[in-house]
Amino acid sequence: xxxxxxxxxxxxxxxxxxxxxxxxxxxxxxxxxxxxxxxxxxxxxxxxxxxxxxxxxxxxxxxxxxxxxxxxxxxxxxxxxxxxxxxxxxxxxxxxxxxxxxxxxxxxxxxxxxxxx
Numbered sequence: 222x223x224x225x226x227x228x229x230x231x232x233x234x235x236x237x238x239x240x241x242x243x244x245x246x247x248x249x250x251x252x253x254x255x256x257x258x259x260x261x262x263x264x265x266x267x268x269x270x271x272x273x274x275x276x277x278x279x280x281x282x283x284x285x286x287x288x289x290x291x292x293x294x295x296x297x298x299x300x301x302x303x304x305x306x307x308x309x310x311x312x313x314x315x316x317x318x319x320x321x322x323x324x325x326x327x328x329x330x331x332x333x334x335x336x337x338x
Contacts (some may be wrong), residue, residue: 222296222297222298222307222308223286223289223290223295223297223298224297224298224299224300225270225286225297225298225299225309225332226279226282226283226286228272228275228279228282229275229276229278229279230275230279238268238269238270238271238301239268239269239271240266240267240268240269241266241267241268242264242265242266242267243264243265243266243267244260244262244264244265245260245261245262245263245265246258246259246260246261247259247261262336262337263337265333265334265335265336265337266306266333266334267312267331267332267333267334268299268301268331268332268333269329269330269331270328270329270330270331270332271327271328271329272326272327272328272329273325273327274321274323274325274326274327275325275326275327275328276325276326277324277326279326280318280326280328283316283328284316284318284328287311287316287330290310290311291314292311292313292314292315292316293310293311293312293313293314294310294314295310296308296309296310296335297309297310299332306334307334307337307338308334308335308336308337308338309332309333309334309335310332310333310335311330311331311332312330312331312332312333313330313331316328316330317329
């Protein structure tokens with residue numbers, strides 16, 4: 222499985238880093254209208270990866286990585302703050318790269334963990 226590229230600064234994302242946790246839950250609904258709920262898996266993470274003020278080379282590397290994953294189609298992994306997250310996918314099939322007047326670039330994308338091993 223491919224890993225999200227490391228920037229020339231040595232990090233994979235710049236702060237602030239948005240993170241969400243979700244807990245898969247299953248629900249059984251019975252004929253009498255009652256429900257039974259149970260935890261159906263491990264907590265899954267979602268991130269907003271914000272890359273502001275990165276070099277053209279870093280922006281192109283992230284863009285090429287995104288294209289190679291076919292946007293939201295192919296899974297990959299990422300290590301953030303020493304924690305390994307596997308089975309990640311981009312939430313969208315489009316990536317916007319903005320060029321600032323200082324010659325640096327900004328990218329932002331959402332990624333979600335679809336399952337854990």
